[in-house]
Amino acid sequence: MHQNLDTLEDLNLNVDTYIISKDTVEEQKILYDEIKRVFGESLPILADPELKVIDKMGMKNGDIAYRGYGMLDSDGNVIFQTKNDHWGEQFDQTLNEIEEEYQNFMSE
Structure with missing residues (x-):
């Protein structure tokens, strides 16, 4: 397993990467810090307390x-x-x- 989030950048995809979370700001800080501890860096976290983006993505579970x-x-x-x-x-x-999904999308 890669232990570095730079690997996402190594894919050379023209994308922005975020974590989307319903969590409170305090919970997001814990998550951010833990990702940073494990990987040496973290990703921006977008708040979605009403699960609007999460629902649009088909990722809502109650x-x-x-x-x-x-x-x-x-x-x-x-x-x-x-x-x-x-x-x-x-x-x-x-x-x-x-x-693979990015390449499929770009070839359409």
């Missing part, structure tokens, strides 16, 4: 969000989403799927 990842185009349309509690533990697989 009043919480599924864990996973996905991609929106510049118009806010969902390109893909994957529900996966273990995406971080399976980081190489996660990166492969992101790259």
Whole structure:
């Protein structure tokens, strides 16, 4: 498994990367700090307390969000989403799927 978030940048995708969370600011700070501790850096966290973006992405699970990842185009349309509690533990697989979905989108 890659232990560095720079790997996302190494994919050379023209994308911005964020964490979207319903969590409170205090909870987001804990998450940010833990990601930074494990990976040496973290990602910006966007607050979605009403789960609007999370719902649009098909990641809403009642009043919480599924864990996973996905991609929106510049118009806010969902390109893909994957529900996966273990995406971080399976980081190489996660990166492969992101790259494949991005390349499929770009070739359309």
